Amino acid sequence: MAASDAGxxxxxxxxxxxxxxxxxxxxxxFGLGLAVGSYGAVVSLLVDRGVAPxxxxxxxxxxxxxxxxxxxxxxxxxxxxxxxxxxxxxFGLAAVGAVxxxxxxxxxxxxxxxxxxxxxxxxxxxxxxxxxxxxxTRTATAQGLLGALFTLGFAVGLASAPxxxxxxxxxxxxxxxxxxxxxxxxxxxxxPDVRTVEVPPLSAYLAPLRSPVGLALGLGNMATFGxxxxxxxxxxxxxxxxxxxxxxxxxxxxxxxxxxxxxxxRLSEAVGDRSTVFASLxxxxxxxxxxxxxxxxxxxxxxxVAVVLTGLGFGVPFGPLFALAFSELADDAGVTLVTMLxxxxxxxxxxxxxxxxxxxxxxxxxxxxxxxxxxxxAVGVLWFGAVGTASTASIRQ
Numbered sequence: 071m072a073a074s075d076a077g078x079x080x081x082x083x084x085x086x087x088x089x090x091x092x093x094x095x096x097x098x099x100f101g102l103g104l105a106v107g108s109y110g111a112v113v114s115l116l117v118d119r120g121v122a123p124x125x126x127x128x129x130x131x132x133x134x135x136x137x138x139x140x141x142x143x144x145x146x147x148x149x150x151x152x153x154x155x156x157x158x159x160x161f162g163l164a165a166v167g168a169v170x171x172x173x174x175x176x177x178x179x180x181x182x183x184x185x186x187x188x189x190x191x192x193x194x195x196x197x198x199x200x201x202x203x204x205x206x207t208r209t210a211t212a213q214g215l216l217g218a219l220f221t222l223g224f225a226v227g228l229a230s231a232p233x234x235x236x237x238x239x240x241x242x243x244x245x246x247x248x249x250x251x252x253x254x255x256x257x258x259x260x261x262p263d264v265r266t267v268e269v270p271p272l273s274a275y276l277a278p279l280r281s282p283v284g285l286a287l288g289l290g291n292m293a294t295f296g297x298x299x300x301x302x303x304x305x306x307x308x309x310x311x312x313x314x315x316x317x318x319x320x321x322x323x324x325x326x327x328x329x330x331x332x333x334x335x336r337l338s339e340a341v342g343d344r345s346t347v348f349a350s351l352x353x354x355x356x357x358x359x360x361x362x363x364x365x366x367x368x369x370x371x372x373x374x375v376a377v378v379l380t381g382l383g384f385g386v387p388f389g390p391l392f393a394l395a396f397s398e399l400a401d402d403a404g405v406t407l408v409t410m411l412x413x414x415x416x417x418x419x420x421x422x423x424x425x426x427x428x429x430x431x432x433x434x435x436x437x438x439x440x441x442x443x444x445x446x447x448a449v450g451v452l453w454f455g456a457v458g459t460a461s462t463a464s465i466r467q
Contacts, residue, residue, distance in 0.1 A: 088204040096219035098254020103223025111231035124378030127426035136187025138415035144195040145404040152263040160193030161255035168248040172241035216389040218331035225324025229377040277408035282456035287415025296418025298384040330385020343390035351450035358443035
């Protein structure tokens with residue numbers, strides 16, 4: 071992937087990480103995380119108002135689908151305008167989506183999630199490409215830290231939204247979230263230009279879909295980011311159904327996810343990106359299966375432990391997965407990012423609805439988490455066969 075950088079001013083520190091870009095991009099992604107993480111509380115409010123659980127959960131399906139739809143246009147946009155400008159477009163869409171989410175009705179919730187998904191798709195591609203160019207010696211760590219900031223926002227929204235929305239209503243908190251995203255957009259607009267100048271033919275985006283490696287990267291994204299969105303939608307209801315402290319458990323899950331993003335970057339530097347991703351997929355499959363067993367057996371505190379541990383499983387692989395998109399495994403990082411988002415999100419779109427449907431039909435989430443565990447295990451098998459576990463430290467540029 072070629073690029074032309076206008077100016078230096080990336081504020082890189084002695085550790086090679088671009089300070090100012092990470093602060094601006096990270097603030098916008100943090101605000102996005104707040105908006106996305108709040109949806110679990112919105113789903114609970116909608117269900118309390120008589121909306122069917124599968125219809126309420128469909129909002130997160132729309133978020134994942136919209137993010138997938140936005141991925142290809144986002145990549146092409148970064149090749150004809152500067153990457154920071156493309157990211158500002160994404161943040162702008164997300165800010166509007168946050169405002170629309172201030173009304174707790176099913177149409178507003180679905181519209182809000184769609185706008186947030188479109189904004190996330192554009193901002194995510196642009197942010198990952200920007201730090202991929204500016205932190206080329208520590209790509210996994212830089213992308214993992216940006217992911218951690220999104221996840222921190224997601225965590226804060228997930229854990230605090232039930233009490234905040236219950237106390238203050240939904241409109242003013244969501245206006246505050248939109249303001250955070252807008253502040254990140256304002257800082258991003260001042261960043262030095264990075265532009266990926268080659269515009270590939272549309273057929274180029276199909277090539278990774280025919281590659282086991284491309285599919286493994288995309289499905290790895292499904293098993294991490296995609297399933298994190300699924301968990302954020304339903305974990306408040308899961309925890310309430312077994313009678314454990316909801317907020318405290320969500321805080322533990324959220325902290326584990328945030329810590330996992332940072333740990334993943336460090337682990338990739340020690341043992342390689344491929345091994346880090348494979349180990350986390352195996353661990354996630356086991357823990358999701360354990361969560362299903364705990365729910366079926368009614369073991370409330372085992373549910374708490376399993377929920378918290380899934381945070382690590384969703385968090386650790388993030389940085390290594392996106393670093394692999396900038397390695398020799400990918401001919402063009404932008405094309406690979408599009409594949410990762412499209413395959414990952416399309417693979418995950420059914421699960422928010424599925425868990426709601428399972429709850430509606432069986433009055434339990436257990437079978438839904440069995441399906442998630444089997445899906446992650448299948449991704450792990452594909453990963454081992456297509457990508458392997460050898461260290462990529464020597465090939466990452």
